[in-house]
Amino acid sequence: MMVPLTCQALSNVPPLRNYFLEEDNYKNIKRPPGDIMFLLVQRFGELMRKLWNPRNFKAHVSPHEMLQAVVLCSKKTFQITKQGDGVDFLSWFLNALHSALGGTKKKKKTIVTDVFQGSMRIFTKKLPHPDLPAEEKEQLLHNDEYQETMVESTFMYLTLDLPTAPLYKDEKEQLIIPQVPLFNILAKFNGITEKEYKTYKENFLKRFQLTKLPPYLIFCIKRFTKNNFFVEKNPTIVNFPITNVDLREYLSEEVQAVHKNTTYDLIANIVHDGKPSEGSYRIHVLHHGTGKWYELQDLQVTDILPQMITLSEAYIQIWKRRDDETNQQGA
DSSP: OHHHHHHHHHTTSHHHHHHHHOGGGTTTOOOOTTOOTHHHHHHHHHHHHHHTOTTOSSSSOOOHHHHHHHHHHTTTSSOSSSOOOHHHHHHHHHHHHHHHTTOOSSSOOOHHHHHHOEEEEEEEEEEOOTTSOHHHHHHHTTSGGGSOEEEEEEESSEEEEOOOOOSOOOTTGGGOOOEEEHHHHHGGGBSSOOEEEEOSSOEEEEEEEEEEOOSEEEEEEEOEEEOSSOEEEOOOEEEOOSSOEEOGGGBOHHHHHHOOOOEEEEEEEEEEESOTTTOEEEEEEEOTTTOOEEEEETTEEEEEOHHHHTTSOEEEEEEEEOOSTTOOTTO
8 A cells, every 4th residue: 555655655764853853852842623634743753653663563564554644634535455556645745744744835945855856947938729720829938927937836746647658569568578778857947948838718838947855855757647527547667776866957047056965866666556546556665774774565675686676666855965075876
């Protein structure tokens, strides 16, 4: 199930884990009367203390109370009996934790935003309707509403789009799984690549440029496309190095000058196997003390070679920024 694996991935982020291990960090946060959302904070803290208790009586930990809090606080959007979407849950959970800890959209920060929040510039340009005659399109492009606008926006994770998988294959291609390098799909954030977005009535061109990189960066690889009838999954494998991914080129020039550290190492990798509706999840986590990788699925824990991680259908990844030269893999 997705919820325990997401909590497992987040428990592998030391500053977040350490904050929740100490109940004193958040027990005095004032919440409005009748606010149930603080239950998420309490249950997540309890789960962290169980997971990281050196004197644990049992070798495994039940996340049942945490799951019940998720069902209650999400008003049953996420349920114990159903396999929910991982990115939907992660987005809801991080925002719910931030807000329950007293954080706000603009000013008030929390441990969640300190760890995961970055910022970007979003450039948007409205496009004339494709069916209009060429002359009319040309004229419209001079109007104010068709000029490019720019907004600064924060993010908790970056969505990486996969190239469309081929629909029809001949017999030779049946066995070939499409692959794409990580840097190809990261090009969305280089400030140059334009992507078309369609709404019900209008079309827009957007481009994105990063302006602040967080200490821990989450990538969500967009494997699922929902339409009116069913959910489709893109099985494309993303080829990525698990250490030393430098994101400097995705920052604007003036930001590059002040951003000293832009290199990241992978610390958690959630994988989705199988079909969209009945598939299963597993997770790879880095053991910070030894530098070894482990694969977790339900109650099974096995060690895994780093090169095997890159062959999986990665779905959600957490990367840790190197903040000095000694902060290498396994440090």
